[in-house]
Amino acid sequence: MTNAETKKHTKEAPKNIGKESQTKADKVNIDAAAVKELADLFKETDLSEIEYETAGCRIRVARNFGIPAQQQFYPAMQGMQMPSFQSQGFQGQGAIVEGTTTDLPKAPIDPAKHPGAIKSPMVGTAYLSSQPGADPFIKVGGPIKEGDTVMIVEAMKVMNPIRAPKSGIVKEIFIQDGTPVEFDEVLLIIE
């Protein structure tokens, strides 16, 4: 096959299609105002997809609603971006199982983006107290000082204390005592 043929294929291949909106129009002549108008129409009508065609130009605007997606693989040939799976973390003591993720939308606020989120620096098992039966290091609503131990993550029989990077109030704890955590998983939020 020659390079020219390859290029031809490439051109026919679907272009990078974003998840939130999809437009198919001549590369340059995208009518921004029309798209805007269609987008506004979305809000009014609560539709999830609008397609609009005039001579030589077709605009399709689509948005995804929160349909909890089973783990699903779209055939690559469709040229669609695969659903983006959020890091799903562990469910209780058991390990995570295929199909437990939801695709879109995300929770109203992504805890990972919260400025007060404390994330696990390693994969391991998280403990909320220094030993079984002892008082937990932290409580929701309780005060916390910079440098305080908030949890322990055990990896390979080594107890690694996780310390608060700043002082504040514990807003939310996401981890139960003795559960596995992944690298970068949000453990708690301080405000």
Added chain:
Amino acid sequence: MIKKLLIANRGEIALRIHRACREMGIQTVAVHSKADAEAMHVRLADERVCIGPAAASKSYLDIKSILAAAEITGADAIHPGYGFLAENATFAKMVEEHNITFVGPHPDHISLMGDKITGKKTVQALGIPVVPGSDGAIKDVKEALAFAKKNGYPVLIKATAGGGGKGMQVANNDTELKERLGIAKAEAKANFGNDDVFIEKYLTHPRHIEIQILADTHGNVLHLGERDCSIQRRHQKLWEEAPSPVITEKQRHDIGEKVVNAMKKLGYRGLGTIEFLYEDGQFYFIEMNTRVQVEHPVTEMVTGIDLVREQIRIAAGKVLTLQQKDIKIRGHAIECRINAESPETFMPCPGRIDFNHVPGGLGVRVDSAVYTGYTIPPHYDSLVSKLIVHADDRPKCLARLRRALSEYVISGIETTLPLHRKLAENADMQKGDYNIHWLEKVFLKGQ
């Protein structure tokens, strides 16, 4: 038997291991870095654990995190794939100390072959041919001349403390040897503060031929013939085939038998590859790889044996069900490594794959973990895909390869596909007339 296997790798080999496990009814755990959350093997695995940031040193090379992931998921075996920790004896040892099955050889054999000098001495003692060389430093010119007389010219003079080509001289006759021995010594002294040099036979046009072996824990060892991996650039293999266009049935049998006997004596277990330079009918050991190889599919295609499956069965203590007489080399197979690199400059080209169309049809196999919309992260190696074709004989295999390459489309990034298309058309390649220098010194120079 193994119930749950943790795949301590990424990319196509992680997917390859997952596939073998899925067919064997073994649950899989994918461990991945932050950069690989969208990777295909992560999507397909039964369980996934993020073990660290994108940097391999803090994820795929982080022994502590991988073992912690095995612990929290209850994996009873770890497959290291190739690269990363695959030939790290400490890792293998720690895995076993945690009562987890390591899908690979005994840690001692990994360290033995990891040290190139010890490895060479070991296999030589076990009857495997090595490049003839002086035993340690050359004392004087007389000794050097005697060596050359015995082994023939050309010879290579190397600094014992050397590396990077410093203090290396080739001599083609007695006069040159006398002269260049002095130069090599002076260079060695200047570069390494030590003028000790040794001499070995210099191979001018060798091929890279490697023998695949399979050994169980019950004393059975099989060889699965050779792979010819002479098409290389900077020691990176780009094209591999089985069988080699130049090895005869008798040569295959003879070298195979030597290797099998050596591995039996060593008590080796698992998959292994003995790499040789081959010139004028002679094999010279280079090194042994104690893991699954990137190019293992060509052997699978001509023998019909699933090497990863066998590797896992051996790790679980099973007996090899085949005997040497059952191993038949059928037809011909070629693998092209398609890298995310410029086909001209070989500069890496990570990025988003806008469109991925893989070829199909009889005798065509694609081992790849990429898909349309996948972004190749810049943190790891550039292997995108392995295209493997199989046919009744080499000419038919080349025809099928050209056909498959013409169907293959990967757009959005640069790949080495155009290079492979040219190679598959090349006259020397049709004849199988190439050696380890051919790609760089003949083909690429002519471009």
